[in-house]
Amino acid sequence: MKHAGRRGWALWFVGLPGSGKSSVAKAVLEELRARGHRVEHLEMDARRKVYFPSPTYSSEERAKAYDLFVEEAASLTQQGLGVIMDGTAFRLAMRHAARQRMAKFAEVYIRCPLNMAMTRERSRPGGLVMAGLYEKALDRKRTGRQYPGLGQVIGVDVPFEEDPGAECVVDSERMNVIEARDKVLAFWDAWSRST
Numbered sequence: 001m002k003h004a005g006r007r008g009w010a011l012w013f014v015g016l017p018g019s020g021k022s023s024v025a026k027a028v029l030e031e032l033r034a035r036g037h038r039v040e041h042l043e044m045d046a047r048r049k050v051y052f053p054s055p056t057y058s059s060e061e062r063a064k065a066y067d068l069f070v071e072e073a074a075s076l077t078q079q080g081l082g083v084i085m086d087g088t089a090f091r092l093a094m095r096h097a098a099r100q101r102m103a104k105f106a107e108v109y110i111r112c113p114l115n116m117a118m119t120r121e122r123s124r125p126g127g128l129v130m131a132g133l134y135e136k137a138l139d140r141k142r143t144g145r146q147y148p149g150l151g152q153v154i155g156v157d158v159p160f161e162e163d164p165g166a167e168c169v170v171d172s173e174r175m176n177v178i179e180a181r182d183k184v185l186a187f188w189d190a191w192s193r194s195t
Contacts, residue, residue: 007077008076008077008079008081008082008103008104009082009083009102009105009192010073010074010077010082010083010084010098010102010106011025011084011085011106011107011168011184011188012073012087012089012095012106012107012108013025013028013084013085013087014087014088014089014090014107014108014109014166015088015109015110015111015172016088016112016114016117016154016155016160017088017117017133017134017154017155018112018116018118018121018122018124018133018134019110019111019112019120019172020112020172020177020180021088021108021110022043022086023177024108024110024170024172024177024181025041025084025086025108026041027177027178027180027181028084028181028185028188029041029084031181031185032082032084032185032188038082039081039082039084040076040082040084041083041084041086042072042073042083042084042085042086042087043086043087044065044069044085044086044087044088044089045086047065047069047072047087051065051068051069055149056149056151057149057151057152058151059152061151062151062152066089066097067097069087070094070097070098070101071101073085073098073102074098074101077102085098088160090154090158090159090160091161092161092163095107095163106167106168106187106191107163107165108166108167108169108170108184108187109163109166109169110180111162111169111170111173112171113173114155116172116173117134117155118135118155121133121134122135133150133153134153134155136150136153137150137153137156141157167187168184168187170183170184
């Protein structure tokens with residue numbers, strides 16, 4: 001296995017839940033590994049359960065989870081590793097913190113309209129994330145009904161803050177996973193060689 005470049009780097013795949021960021025991140029990860037690069041994969045949904053075994057998804061917990069996520073990625077890049085980060089990162093401040101902590105960092109924004117993200121998320125099986133996330137958040141907003149374990153839902157309760165300076169933007173409404181992967185890899189090929 002070879003290190004991608006001489007120093008560590010991180011690509012953070014961000015976007016709404018259901019935007020396709022995990023699918024694209026995994027496709028990019030698989031291709032980079034197939035090329036012989038040593039790349040670590042950090043998924044916020046999985047890491048949150050390590051940081052907080054019984055997550056409440058409160059604002060404070062979410063902020064701390066993202067701080068720990070960035071710290072973990074930064075530690076890996078300092079070891080000379082490539083890191084694929086997969087997490088919504090709805091606040092610009094979260095991504096700016098990552099930029100400040102890592103010498104070689106890029107944001108891959110998976111742009112997706114909310115209605116499409118909701119449709120995709122609806123068909124996602126439960127697992128690390130609550131199934132029916134958007135439907136439950138909308139029902140809570142309409143009726144006041146509470147769902148245990150359902151925190152603020154990005155796109156419904158809290159907006160996703162777009163970064164006009166995102167290094168790579170993928171329009172998942174117009175691209176399938178393979179096209180999105182290829183766009184990110186074309187970006188990565190040039191970016192990973194730059195200083």
